[in-house]
Amino acid sequence: xxxxxxxxxKPGHPPVQASLHELRTAENSAAYLLPxxxxxxxxxxxxxxLDVGAGSGTISVSFAKLIPDGHVTGIDLNPNxxxxxxxxAEMAGVENIxxxxxxxxxxxxxxxxxxxxxxxxxxxxIGTPWDALREMLRVTKRxxxxxxxxxxxxxxxxxPELPELYKFHKLMAGLMSSGGGTPTAGRQLLSWALKIxxxxxxxxxxxxxxxxxxxxxxxxxxKFHYPTLLLVAAMMAGSNGSVSLAQGLCDQLRGGSLREKxxxxxxxxxxxxEEMAKAWEEWAKRDDASLxxxxxxxxxxx
Numbered sequence: 001x002x003x004x005x006x007x008x009x010k011p012g013h014p015p016v017q018a019s020l021h022e023l024r025t026a027e028n029s030a031a032y033l034l035p036x037x038x039x040x041x042x043x044x045x046x047x048x049x050l051d052v053g054a055g056s057g058t059i060s061v062s063f064a065k066l067i068p069d070g071h072v073t074g075i076d077l078n079p080n081x082x083x084x085x086x087x088x089a090e091m092a093g094v095e096n097i098x099x100x101x102x103x104x105x106x107x108x109x110x111x112x113x114x115x116x117x118x119x120x121x122x123x124x125x126i127g128t129p130w131d132a133l134r135e136m137l138r139v140t141k142r143x144x145x146x147x148x149x150x151x152x153x154x155x156x157x158x159x160p161e162l163p164e165l166y167k168f169h170k171l172m173a174g175l176m177s178s179g180g181g182t183p184t185a186g187r188q189l190l191s192w193a194l195k196i197x198x199x200x201x202x203x204x205x206x207x208x209x210x211x212x213x214x215x216x217x218x219x220x221x222x223k224f225h226y227p228t229l230l231l232v233a234a235m236m237a238g239s240n241g242s243v244s245l246a247q248g249l250c251d252q253l254r255g256g257s258l259r260e261k262x263x264x265x266x267x268x269x270x271x272x273x274e275e276m277a278k279a280w281e282e283w284a285k286r287d288d289a290s291l292x293x294x295x296x297x298x299x300x301x302x
Contacts, residue, residue, distance in 0.1 A: 061094050150186045154173070
């Protein structure tokens with residue numbers, strides 16, 4: 001979740017979750033939006049684009065490369081992730097970009113500032129995502145585009161069907177709901193847009209998948225799920241320190257805040273956590289292992 005990152009101890013260096021988010025690019029996380037950006041660029045090469053919940057900035061930077069004569073602004077609630085985003089842009093040699101702090105609920109921009117306003121896997125984590133969409137529309141120019149892509153936990157499919165991994169899935173969805181998020185956000189994007197008065201004729205809805213099956217994929221997937229456990233636990237415990245993956249995993253699975261919160265909400269037992277960790281290790285070693293999830297995508301023409 002990029003709107004509520006756990007801060008890094010060292011500015012310019014990503015925390016565990018942010019480093020995994022740095023695998024994201026416009027090409028692999030906003031493919032549904034790229035044709036529209038390309039067509040808009042043909043008539044206006046000086047496009048302005050806002051990336052809400054930019055995190056480490058890898059998606060923002062790839063957008064900036066796509067519109068070299070335009071300008072990208074990345075915004076994130078957590079100021080401590082912004083030095084890393086600026087470092088990512090500098091390493092990529094991208095100059096038509098800036099990053100600043102701000103909330104998706106109160107974007108610090110005037111009405112009709114941007115040609116494109118975009119977010120990725122942000123609405124799924126917040127309490128009133130329709131209000132966020134309304135605010136994104138406010139800062140978007142008439143004729144511009146608001147775009148969002150959000151996951152849907154209930155569409156996750158995994159093989160082999162290890163029981164402990166289903167327990168993990170239930171735990172994560174339960175923790176997300178308990179924290180105010182919406183595990184089925186992907187399928188609700190259309191509903192949220194209609195809720196704030198967007199006309200159906202303004203909306204383009206699509207779905208895509210993310211999947212993991214190669215040895216590298218499985219390694220990445222396991223690294224993603226472990227720190228996700230730690231991230232959610234630390235957020236719910238009110239932590240504002242960085243998370244060490246190796247030590248944090250042991251601490252959280254065997255006696256940390258994640259276990260305490262899961263027990264409090266009736267989402268797991270004391271024995272569940274070690275079983276989940278072992279199941280993910282087993283899954284990663286299997287040649288026939290695969291995992292996929294559906295993501296909802298929406299384009300709103302203002």
